[in-house]
Amino acid sequence: MAHKASPNGEAERLLNHPLIHQILDDLERDALDAIINTNDERHRAEHVWEVRSIRSLRQKLKTLAEGKTILPKKGTVA
Numbered sequence: 001m002a003h004k005a006s007p008n009g010e011a012e013r014l015l016n017h018p019l020i021h022q023i024l025d026d027l028e029r030d031a032l033d034a035i036i037n038t039n040d041e042r043h044r045a046e047h048v049w050e051v052r053s054i055r056s057l058r059q060k061l062k063t064l065a066e067g068k069t070i071l072p073k074k075g076t077v078a
Contacts (some may be wrong), residue, residue: 028054062065 014020031050038044
């Protein structure tokens with residue numbers, strides 16, 4: 001049976017670290033600006049992917065920090 005993971009302090013520290021916030025905010029803002037200001041569909045798609053990746057990273061850190069992940073049973077082959 002799978003069990004719930006305990007909150008991850010390292011993920012919480014990363015999630016709450018001001019420098020990490022600033023870096024991710026700057027990267028996301030730059031990518032959003034590039035999406036708005038480019039006429040090239042390929043570049044736009046690359047920047048959309050970048051924004052989605054940044055948001056996914058934030059969500060994964062939040063999930064780990066809150067201990068909301070479900071760990072597989074030991075001995076289970078994935």
